Amino acid sequence: MRRRLINSTLAVVLVVIAVFGVSLVIVETRTISESAQERVQSEAVKLASIVDGRLMGDNHVTADYVRPHVGDDRYALIEMPDQGRVVVGTAPSGDVIRGQAKGEKGETVTVLESRSAVTREVGRTLLIIALVALLAIIAAVLLAVRQANRLASPLTDLAETAERLGSGDPRPRHRRYGVPELDRVADVLDSSAERIGRMLTAERRLAADASHQLRTPLTALSMRLEEITVTDDLTTVRDEATIALAQVERLTDVVERLLTNSRDPRTGSAVSFDLDEVIKQQLEEWRPAYRSSGRAIVSSGKRHLRAVGTPGAVAQVLAALIENSLMHGGGTVALRTRVTGNQAVIEVTDEGPGVPAHLGSRIFERTISGRNSTGIGLAVARDLAEADGGRLEMLQLKPPVFGLFLSRTAVNRDSEESGARQVR
Known part of the structure; x- marks a missing residue:
């Protein structure tokens, strides 16, 4: 592309120089020739006037008298009826420029100049025109190279950016080029x-x-x-x-849950479910792992609570908390259920050293881990909880207490209020 831009610019400049240069040469050549003809003719008229003045005083016209009024590179011939001929200078050979004038006393003045002088002047003019054309071509080349670089370099840069995108490097470059x-x-x-x-x-x-x-x-x-x-x-x-x-x-x-969240994290399939069933399932799954580690996992708190959410997602959140206690905690892990306002809360705690103070506010950030683990378990658990309309919080650092807050169902509240009235 750079070469095409340079070639096209040079072609335009050369065409312009050719058209205007040839026209200028023709005009200048004609102007120089006409100017030389006018000079010779003017000198002939002037010389005739001088001769007329000399003759009116009845004086003889001699070559010595006429010579100061004739140019060094010119030849003058004065023909007078009474005094004959007077010649000044050497007659030029070859092509000449002729100027002729007649005086009042009948004399004829002829001035000749070699056309070689005109040719030399035309040559000097052509040389100047050629130098100007050469300077114009050099300037055009420099301008074409500059413009080609200005246009080609950004295109090369954009091509490299597109290639980087195709190779998996999606960092934007934020470069602008003024075009x-x-x-x-x-x-x-x-x-x-x-x-x-x-x-x-x-x-x-x-x-x-x-x-x-x-x-x-x-x-x-x-x-x-x-x-x-x-x-x-x-x-x-x-x-x-x-x-x-x-x-x-x-x-x-x-x-299915992971794929759904990857398309839209807000998409959920919340239903009313029994928390006891989910907690029981988690106890059955994790008890062998805790038993092999010489530890125990238990549950306590309010029973027969119903919450709104996705049972699978809630199970994944609890599994992440239980696994976190198994890897980083110590002693017995306890799952406690309670009610606060319109929410059912599942607390997961253990008897370990707890969460370091400098990690407390960042425990749910990805890649944040107290030991050599992936650091994404709690972050994923919080995302799952929020996708179901709940929330996962760190309630206490030492001993560690995590709380999963879920909305309760209206049916559950009505049944509890009815049961409370029967107790009264």
Whole structure:
């Protein structure tokens, strides 16, 4: 492109120089020739007037008298009826410019000048025109190179930006070039880079969430299958297989939930469900892991609470909290249920050292972890809780207490109020 721009600019300049240069040469040549002819003719008229003045005084006209009035490079011939001829200078050879005038006494004055002088002057003029044309071509080349670089460099830069986008580097460059059309292309590329960056971030986040959220159900399912392989009791096999099937269903629900949240985190399938069932399920799944670690997991608090949310999502939130206590906590892990206003609260606590003070306000941020873990479990748990209209909070640092707040159903409140009136 740079070469084409330079060539096209030079072609335009050369055409302009050719058209105007040839015209200028023709005009200047004609002007110089006409000017030389006018000079010679003017000198002939002037010389005739001088001779007339000399003759009116009855004086002789001699070459010495006429010579000061004739140019060095000119030849003058004066023909007088009474005094004959007077010659000044050497007659030029070849092509000449002739000027002739007649005086009042009948004399004829002829002035000749070699045309070579005109040719030399025309040559000097052509040389000047050629130098000007050369300077114009050099200036055009410099201007063409500058313009080509100004246009080609941004296009090369934009091509590199597009190539970077295609190779997976979505960082916008925010470069502008002072050319409206190119700046518009740069704006579009930067907007595309930002969109691609957001898409890649969402994809990476989905992959990280999926790997973290699927790990727990898969671990629990693996433990159930191990129980089946080491027992010969058909009843135990049947019970463990039933639990394993339930865990497979939960695994499916986890996958669907992750995909739903990746499309729109606000999308949910909230229903009214029994918290006791979800808590019981989590106790059954995690008790073997705690038993193998020499620890216990228990539940307490208000029973028969119903809440609004997605059972699978609530189970994932509790699983993240229980796993967090298993990895970072100590002693017995307790799940307590209580009611506050129009909300049902599930608290998860343990007897460990708690959360460091410098991590307390950032515990739900991604990549924030007290030990060598992924640091996304609590962040994903909070996202799941908020997608269901609830919230997950850190209620206490030492000992650690996490609280999952869920809305209660209107039916549940009415039944409790009815039961309270019957007690009274």
